[in-house]
Structures are given as structure tokens and as C-alpha cells.
Amino acid sequence: MIRPNPRPDAYALTVLYSVPDEAWYVELDDLMAGRRAVVTAIVPDEDPAREPTVCHDPGSGHRDIPYDVMRWFMEHVEEEIRTSRAWMALRPGIVEVIRALREEYLGGIGDEELVPVLAGLRDTVPAADLADVLRHAFGRGPDGRMPDDA
Structure with a gap:
């Protein structure tokens, strides 16, 4: 079970599908800094050979992301992987x-x-x-x- 956002005033998620990439993007947005997508998880859902990846926005420099927020984000990524790629198992x-x-x-x-x-x-x-x-x-x-x- 995914916990509620531990800091809804500072962080949010954006989930979108990229047709050209055939992948779901789960983005962790830093609302306080006015930045979006400080961390992005890419979950391919068409090709079993492509593995999910997590990337940090290189343009935002070093960012301290609280542990509880990062854990919450990764729970969402794990759920997206489970639902998007279940058929691959x-x-x-x-x-x-x-x-x-x-x-x-x-x-x-x-x-x-x-x-x-x-x-x-x-x-x-x-x-x-x-x-x-x-x-x-x-x-x-x-x-x-x-x-x-x-």
C-alpha cells in the first residue's frame, strides 16, 4: 500500500505516458523550488528487454530530497512497474x-x-x-x- 504524500506542500508526482518511448514517466516535482521533475523514473511497458531506470535532473544541481519523500516516490515507481510490466512475468x-x-x-x-x-x-x-x-x-x-x- 502506498502511503500518502509525506510533504504535499513541497513535493508532488506527475505521471505521464510517452508514446514515442513506449514508457511511463513518474516524475517527482519539487514545488518549493518551483522546479519540476527533480527525479524521473522511466518504466518501459512494451519491451521486456528494456529495464526501468531512475534519473536525476542534471540541470537542477545537487538537491537534498528527504528520505520519506524519496521512499514515497519509489513506492509509486514500484507500483507503476508492477502494473505496467506484470505481463512480462x-x-x-x-x-x-x-x-x-x-x-x-x-x-x-x-x-x-x-x-x-x-x-x-x-x-x-x-x-x-x-x-x-x-x-x-x-x-x-x-x-x-x-x-x-x-
């Missing part, structure tokens, strides 16, 4: 299927495209892995529906 064959689908359909698929893709997946992916493939490739459940569909 599946069996290698399934990871490759998910990666290919994410690349081809850019993480989303229309209802009209889903039926033929689902038929093909049923022929190539074990039934026990089908739900994971749909969830991680398209954000859909085993019935093909989006999680927020009624």
Missing part, C-alpha cells in the same frame, strides 16, 4: 504473444476486430492463458468486454 511464449498483439493493435482493439483475433488466439493460446493475453494485450476480460462494461 508470464511464460515467455505468452509474453511474446502479448507483445506482438500490443505492437500490432497499439494496446486497443475494436469490437469488430476482436472476433477474428479471438478465434485465432483460441487456436494458438492455451485456454488457461487466454484471459491473461486479453487483459494484458487489450485491457479486456475473458469474455472480450472492457472491465467497466456493464
